Amino acid sequence: MRATLYFYAVGFYHFLSIGSTCGPNEYRSAYGECCPMCNLGSVVRSDCSGDLSTTCQPCPPGTFMSEPNGLHRCFTCKHCAESQGLYIQSKCTTIQNTICDVLDGYYCIDYSDSQCRHAEKHRVCRPGQETKTAGTKASDTECVDCAPGFYSPSGLNCIKWTDCAARNEIQTEDGSPVKDVTCEQKPKERYGLVDLIATTFTEFYRILSSEGQ
Incomplete structure (x- = not known):
């Protein structure tokens, strides 16, 4: 008896499984019928029933449907x-x-x-840094600190400190990662006319003094 019931149950389940499968272009309605799907851009207005096919309606503005379907609402x-x-x-x-x-x-x-x-x-590099790798749509900007002897006031590029000696100037203020060194012209040696006259008279007076002795 149990064996008979078992085989009956298995057979009934197999029958339901076969009957529950709809075609590739069909959907199962709430009433269990296999109905034709609606095309792209539309959804079901009313399910099929008996000899009546599925009634579809277009998606309203602001919504879409990108696949054949048996849905009743479009996607936002x-x-x-x-x-x-x-x-x-x-x-x-x-x-x-x-x-x-x-x-x-x-x-x-x-x-x-x-x-x-x-x-x-994208990240903005701060003063004292420069852009190592520019940002893209997939990655952020990569910044790196300026090396010693370089500066970056705006965070774009590191610039080498000015070589004052190469310009025949003297350095009066140290540089930093955000500013350049300060250079000034060397003080010029001045031999004024007054100094020249004074030196000449001093030498002349020395000669006269030595002759008078």
């Missing part, structure tokens, strides 16, 4: 927010969702389904 179009570093690369249509891309000067920090969901601004 994605919003590309500038506040999240995004802009609209391709507008939403009834058959395709919005495609967002990363704004210039930003890089993506959150991907979903191969699309960026959130981006942030």
Whole structure:
């Protein structure tokens, strides 16, 4: 008896399994019927019933449906927010969702389904640093400190300190990672006319004194 019930149960389950499978272009309605799917850009308005086929309706503005389906509601179009570093690369249509891309000067920090969901601004290198690697849409800017003897007042490029001696000047103030050394001209040796006359008279007086003796 138990064996008979077992085989009956297995056979009934097999019958249900076969009967529950709809075709590749069909969906199962809430009433258990296999109904024709709606095309891209539309969804089900009313399920099929008996001899009546599925009734479909187009997706309203701001929504889309990118696959043949048996759904009753379209999907809401994605919003590309500038506040999240995004802009609209391709507008939403009834058959395709919005495609967002990363704004210039930003890089993506959150991907979903191969699309960026959130981006942030590239780092700005501070004074005393320079850009080692420029930022891209996929990576942030990489900064590096200036080496000794170099400076960067704006954080763009490190510049070598000025060589005062090469300019025939003297260094009056040390440089730092954010500013150059200070150079000044060497003080000129001046031999004024008064000094020359005084020296001449002194020498003349010395000669006269030696002759008088």
